[in-house]
Amino acid sequence: MNNYDWLVSRLDAFIRKYYTNKVIRGTLIFLSCALAYILTMSIGEYYLYLPATVKISLISLFVLLGGTALVSLIILPLTKVARLGRIITHEQASLIIGKHFPEISDKLLNILQLRKQADSNGSSRDLIAASIDQKASQISVIPITAAVDFRKNRKYLRYLVPILILGIVILVFSPSIFIDASERLLQPSRSFVKPAPFRFNILSKPLQVVRNGDFTLKVSVDGNTLPADMAVEMGDDRVTMQMLSKTTFQYTFRNITEPVKFRLFAGGYYSEDYTIRVAQKPVLKSFKMVLDYPAYTGKKDETRNSLSDISVPAGTVIRWAFKAEHTDMAWIRFGSTAGVPLSGSNMQFAHQARVMVDTSYVIGLMNKASGVKDNYAYQIQVVPDQHPVLQVQQFRDSVTGKQILLTGNAGDDYGLTRVLFHYEVTNDKNQRISAKAVPLKSGGGTLTTFQHYVDVDQFKLAPGHKLSFFIEAWDNDGVTGSKASRSDVMSFTMFNANQLDSAINANADQINSGLSNSSKQTKQMQSELREMQSKLLQSDQPSWEQQESLREMAEKQIELQKNLENIKKRFEEQVQQSEQKQYSDDIKEKQDELKKQMDNLLNNELKEQMKKLQELMAKMNKENAVQTMKQLEQENKLFNMDLERMKELM
Template sequence: MTGEISLIQKLDAFIRRHHRTKVLRGLLLSFVTLSVGALLFVLLEGVGRFGVAGRTVLFYTFAAVAAVVLATQVLWPLAQWARLSQGLSHDEAARIVGNHFPEVKDKLLNTLQLQRQVDNAQGADVTLLAASIDQRTASLRPLPFTSAVDVSGAVRMLRWATPVAALVVAGVWMQPDWVTAPAARIVQHRTEFIEPAPFDFVLVNDRLEVPAGDAFVVIVETKGDELPASVTLESGNGRFRMERVKPHVFRHTFPAVRNNIDFQFLANGWRSVNHTLRPFAVPTLANLRVQATPPSYTGLPSVDARNQGDVTVPEGTPIQWTMQVHDTDSLRFAWNDEWLQTTRITGNTFSAHAVATTNSTYWITPINDQLTGDSLRHRIRVVRDGKPSIRVEESKDSTSRKKMHFTGSVQDDYGFSRLAFVWEVVERGAGPSEELLAAGGGTPSLTKGRVELEVPQGRRGTFYHMWDVRELAWREGDVFEAWFEVWDNDAVHGAKKVRSTTTRLEAPSAGDLREERVNAAESIEENLQDAAQEAAELREAMEAMQERLREQGEMTWQDRQAMESLLEQQKALQEKLEEMKRDNAKKDERANEFSEQE
């Protein structure tokens, strides 16, 4: 059995070398076939410059041929060599070896067949057969079975592969573009390649991006040996003749770009590569709402301005901005010389807060990752709470020197918190006069005073005040000053006070009193003289009427009319006397305010 094992091993070595030789031959055959096919396809593409469809056919045809050749000539023999599939059997190997060595012919095959008979014999005596097999094996063992492998096919393929390889190397070395460019177009068969023109379309624009909705000007320059006189731009909207800016430079304007635009340049039958103009989102402020709540003391209504950023508010007013944006990642809010913090309420809504204390300017700038939007500038006009104003008119009482009447009006931006009447003694006399002392006057008990008045409601108001100074003990030479004070309701800086004009009141001297009494007496005497004269005239008229009636004996209609006229004159005289009496009493009372009777 040792000889059998040795014979089988020699056949196995023959089989392995046989399949190895087939793999080498398949590799060489595949190289020659695929190289020639590739050169043929490259030549076809180089001459024909097929479109996408033609290059796709070439690509998949070459891929199919390559797959078939590699599968049948390389992969299958390789699998047989690795014993992954059924290869050359021992009997087939024996026949090939027998044909190669004529001296053994069928002896090797017969020996293998006898060995199978011995292996299949069950209980029979096979001693003689085994001896014959050993003898045959011994005679076959010296033969070199591996030399029976036919390598002529591999050598022939090597002769073919060598010039093919030389041709490929020479082509790639000497004219690489002739090989690599068509090959690249076949490999990238889905990509559209433009045949090189005798000139180049050079896009001047650095970036084909534009803010959405904006116009975009595309500029192209032609460079080369044969330059076209005009250039046409072709897009999905049609063809447009480009405007010539200067020699060999042309431009075209895309208005309001909102979607991607694919376009090419055409000139003299040549077409450029495809370009795409892409719009990008622009951060914008869509809606602006300004809400201002004036301080409560102003009584002003709240301000709610929409899409109107300029507002006028009182000083100290809190303001809230609500801003709706589009395509915005963040919002920059510049308030005078500082940055105001903004808060995102929802995905596209921001808010900001501030208190208006002075006239202010602010800018709102929307921002995204591609662009900073336009800055919108607005103003906040702040109205400061001004001082209140007061106007007072005074009038003296005709019946009393110790009464002063004041009528006034006040005005303020928003209202008042306090109104007061103030007086004080600013000068002292040397001492009480005899007449004042006789009237019971002494040293004044008060030197100043303040009277709180009712506060007017609203922004404007009027007031009335009567100052009765009878409680003050005047003396000759004393001087009083009086005025009004009003405060506004400013809750930001505190109430502001304004003072009215000052009224000056001087106590009468003894001479003034005497002169006034003299004037009053003279006025009374004059009025009495006028009344006495009117009474005498009326008496004479009435006596004449009585005398005429006695003479006539009866009263005519004219007499009745004359009598009624005299009675009316008498009644008017009586009323005049009563009026004189009252007027004289007032004058006497005024003249004697500081007399002992008071």
């Protein structure tokens, strides 16, 4: 290596040291400024609780200036040390060295200039090279790298060290300054407030309201010192809250449509910032309910476009279909059972159920994002299919009771399928002999009338046998199955020998009793007629009292006729009962004689007396009245004698 090459290597070493010095100086300056800035920001935030805008501005400025300083003071010089990018030339380096070593300033620059001449002038290259080598040897003893003195950077330590010591002292004795400040500075968009001697407690949680709704904010405070009042601050507006107690305050936000940011102010202190979120309430927009009634009811299916309580027949299939807004989930719950999630898409949901008993149901909607729910509760009244209603009357002949007419009507809420006549014949040991159900003609529909004639003789009952019968009506229930209603069981019993004798004797007793009463009535009427004759003979004309007496006598005559008619019915029944036994011809002739006598009394004698009484009441003059009363008295005597003869025949 010649002297020139050695000189060039020394210049390169100088350049590296030159940029290394820049890195050291830039690092000291950068650290001093950065630590001072950080320390100032931390102390300021810790004590002043800087607003979010100030924090953002300070941090932005720190990043901008710090980044610029870091690049220009440290990163760029480091790249120059690595000879990356553009660095100073040897000539520029010689000028810098010449300022530190003036005695070699011209020589060093002259050597570099001669080197350029040698490269461009080939004829005198050797002569120039010898001159360069001579001059380079003269300055080789000079430590040109000493032109850069690292010790000069000590002056920057006077700024860095105090700041560093102050930071260490704070970190040791009051670390909360850095901890709390850094925690708040790392959240520049959030405003922190200076802690109050009391604590704000939000009681109304969550801070969420349905759009267009009202939100009542309740706040309590606790601590050693309590504020006398409290206000809500929204932007530039401050509204005083209502005091509910010494520690509780309230304020209502009206008709909230957008999120509301606010903070609380009390006793000169602010709370942290709060936001009331606006939630979308799930809304039922349209609704359709299809009522599919059981076919057997004959009711036409219905579609209803509104929610309401409903009343439907048992077995009705109900189909719900509705569209909602702001709804992520829907369900339906019947009674106390668990809710059933509803399937759907595009906020359209559907469900169907068959109802058999009364129940309540709730349709629920939910917005998952806000957690807001809404419920719609209604009642379903299920009308069960009723049993058929049956009304039956029986009419029997008054003599034997063997001719029976059954009439009545049957009805059902939705329709009848059939009406049946059931009968059963049993013996004296209650053992069934025969039984059958006979369909009756009916008009069908929901209401029908019927009648059925029963002739007991057709069943050929033996003594002691019993005929039991009833009417049965069936409905058309297509859900739980057809149901029936029955009338009361009616019966006819054929007497046995002992019962027949008892019945004949009982009838005979009643006939004798009836004849005795009729005889007493006729004797009383004879007495009354004699008395009326006596009074009428003593007066000029019939009085009002006498006329009333005649009317009463006419009523007694009618009553006598009814008694005789009943006696005749009993007698005819006795004759029917007698036919079941073998009697002698004399007894049968006596019965025929009694029948003729009774017919004569009812059809001839009694009618004649009634006619004369009516004439007497119509004319009512003295001569005719007395004559007619005598005739009536005589006829009454004959009538009574006939009754006595009948009693003897019995």
